[in-house]
Every structure is written in C-alpha cells, then in structure tokens.
Amino acid sequence: MTHLTDKHGRTITDLRIAVTDRCNYRCVYCRTGTDGPLYSDLPFSDYLRMARLFLELGIEKIRITGGEPLLRNGVVEFVRELSKLRTWRGIPPEVALTTNGHLLSGLAQPLKDAGLSRVTVSMDAVDPDRFARITRVSHGYESVLDGIRAARSAGLDPVKVNCVLVRGFNEDQVPAFGQFARQEGIVVRFIEFMPLEEDRVWSPATVVRLEEILARMAEFQPLVEIPRGASETALRYRFADGIGEIGIIAPVSHPFCGHCSRVRITSDGKIRTCLFSVWDHDLAELMRRGADDATVLQFIRGVVDRKEARHHIGEPGFVPASRTMVHIGG
Numbered sequence: 001m002t003h004l005t006d007k008h009g010r011t012i013t014d015l016r017i018a019v020t021d022r023c024n025y026r027c028v029y030c031r032t033g034t035d036g037p038l039y040s041d042l043p044f045s046d047y048l049r050m051a052r053l054f055l056e057l058g059i060e061k062i063r064i065t066g067g068e069p070l071l072r073n074g075v076v077e078f079v080r081e082l083s084k085l086r087t088w089r090g091i092p093p094e095v096a097l098t099t100n101g102h103l104l105s106g107l108a109q110p111l112k113d114a115g116l117s118r119v120t121v122s123m124d125a126v127d128p129d130r131f132a133r134i135t136r137v138s139h140g141y142e143s144v145l146d147g148i149r150a151a152r153s154a155g156l157d158p159v160k161v162n163c164v165l166v167r168g169f170n171e172d173q174v175p176a177f178g179q180f181a182r183q184e185g186i187v188v189r190f191i192e193f194m195p196l197e198e199d200r201v202w203s204p205a206t207v208v209r210l211e212e213i214l215a216r217m218a219e220f221q222p223l224v225e226i227p228r229g230a231s232e233t234a235l236r237y238r239f240a241d242g243i244g245e246i247g248i249i250a251p252v253s254h255p256f257c258g259h260c261s262r263v264r265i266t267s268d269g270k271i272r273t274c275l276f277s278v279w280d281h282d283l284a285e286l287m288r289r290g291a292d293d294a295t296v297l298q299f300i301r302g303v304v305d306r307k308e309a310r311h312h313i314g315e316p317g318f319v320p321a322s323r324t325m326v327h328i329g330g
C-alpha cells in the first residue's frame with residue numbers, strides 16, 4: 001500500500017471532513033461579517049465514499065468538523081458508518097469531532113456508542129459574560145460546560161478544549177483556563193489567532209504569541225514541557241505539580257507546516273490541501289460525473305501531491321485563503 005504523500009515528502013494521515021458550514025455561534029474571530037452558510041451540505045453517503053477512498057490511501061484519523069457539525073441530523077449515524085470502515089492496517093480509523101459544544105450534552109453518549117473516540121470543544125472564555133461577548137450568543141456558557149462534562153462521563157478520551165486567543169478579548173483568561181483544565185480534568189489548548197475570519201480584521205497585533213501565553217500561565221503555576229508526537233500541532237506542557245496539562249498551537253509564531261499531515265474536505269465536497277489554500281479541488285463534482293474509484297483515487301493523489309509547502313502569514317505578498325474558517329472546518 002503506497003501512502004498518500006506530497007511533493008515535500010510529507011505523509012498525509014489525517015483527514016478532516018466538514019459536514020456543514022452552518023453554525024449557531026458568531027465568534028468574533030471567525031464570523032466577523034454577515035455571511036451565513038454559503039455552501040450546500042452533501043448527503044452523508046458522499047462523505048462516506050470519500051472517507052473510504054482516503055482510507056485506502058493510508059489515512060488513519062478522521063475528524064468531523066463544520067461550521068458546527070452537531071447541527072447536522074444524522075451525524076451520530078455518520079460516526080457509526082465511519083467506524084465500520086477500515087484503515088490499511090485492517091482496524092477502524094480513529095474518529096474525532098470538533099464542536100462548539102452547545103449541543104454536546106445530549107449527544108455525547110450516542111456519539112461514544114457509535115464509535116467516536118475523542119472530542120475537541122472550541123471554548124474561548126471561562127466566564128459566562130466574556131463567553132457571550134466572544135460568541136455573541138447569550139446563555140451558551142452553561143450548555144458548553146454541560147457538554148464537556150457529558151463528554152467526560154461518556155468516556156470520550158481525551159476531551160480537549162481549544163481556545164483561540166485574540167488580543168483585547170481574552171488574553172487575560174489564560175490563568176483561569178489553567179485552573180479550569182486542572183479542575184475539569186481536560187486538556188486546554190491555546191491557539192494563536194490566524195487570518196481566516198470573514199472580514200479580514202486580523203493583524204499581527206491581535207495575535208497573542210506562544211511566549212506571552214507561557215508567561216501568563218507561569219504567573220499561575222509553573223509548567224514543564226512534554227515531548228510531542230511527530231505530527232502533533234500543539235506544544236505540550238504539564239503543570240509542575242503534576243495536576244493538569246495545557247497545549248499551545250502556534251501557527252503564526254512557530255509554524256509546524258514542515259510536518260503537516262492533514263488535508264480537508266469542505267462541506268460541499270472540495271479538497272483543500274491547506275487551511276490557506278487559494279483554490280479548491282472539486283471532488284464532489286468528479287463523483288457526480290460518475291467517476292469510478294480508480295479515477296477518484298488518482299485524482300486525490302494528484303491533488304495531494306501539489307499540497308502547499310507552508311502558509312505565508314504576515315509575509316509581504318501574503319494572499320488570504322480563498323475561504324474563511326467557518327467555510328473550511330478547523
């Protein structure tokens with residue numbers, strides 16, 4: 001079995017599938033404009049065929065994203081069908097999900113029973129007022145907290161929280177998130193703000209960088225760095241007293257493109273080889289035209305071979321991605 005690789009010698013093992021670009025939140029670092037959903041969702045059977053073919057090419061992990069994936073009826077059944085597929089090793093793929101957590105408390109157990117192994121919840125503040133200011137949704141905080149706790153009780157493991165830090169909105173929340181991680185028994189990962197929001201308000205000044213995050217957390221509790229896996233995006237730290245772990249995903253100040261192992265499928269069935277791609281590759285159209293598996297496999301190999309070497313955030317001549325985050329999926 002020849003693995004899926006690109007011309008830079010990277011092996012692609014992680015597939016992210018966005019099952020909708022609809023979302024019930026309007027986070028300030030993402031849906032800054034007035035765009036609603038722009039693309040039509042595909043039937044789950046289409047995503048399933050795409051997943052099956054990518055697995056034949058060596059994909060090992062599948063992450064379901066959005067928009068907000070739990071808004072799609074049938075997502076539990078989709079997890080069940082994905083879990084019935086096999087990787088080249090003859091084992092089920094690892095199936096994970098990224099959600100804003102608003103609908104998670106009622107779905108955590110059914111998702112676990114269907115074969116979901118891990119979940120990441122996007123949460124950018126640990127106080128209800130600040131949470132409402134960032135998501136522009138009132139009364140969301142309690143729902144998300146319930147969702148995180150339900151995920152833990154259901155046995156999803158790990159349960160991680162991703163917090164996008166945006167200067168002027170939540171950089172002061174770092175120590176409180178440290179306390180939250182220890183208290184709730186979950187891993188909190190801080191993410192540097194990337195220019196993927198709707199009306200392009202990003203600037204280098206809005207980024208809270210790795211060094212500042214570490215300095216803010218050290219005021220709370222000393223940290224010890226933990227070695228990370230080859231394709232892991234997060235730098236990992238545990239608290240020196242052994243209670244709790246955090247991570248930092250620093251694509252702006254410490255890019256990790258050199259060992260990127262990911263490709264994405266958008267909710268309307270386009271392959272995106274990089275978050276910052278300036279074009280899409282229409283897999284759904286190829287399938288609609290009746291292409292057989294061999295043709296689709298060859299198409300995927302050709303597209304991935306041309307995967308971008310890296311992003312050019314903050315560089316002269318940086319060209320923004322052709323889609324914003326809500327229309328790509330994390």
Ligand code: SF4
Pocket residue numbers: 256257260261262273274275276308309310311
């Ligand atoms: S910016 Fe593109 S190449 Fe870099 S890690 Fe992200 S998806 Fe991979």
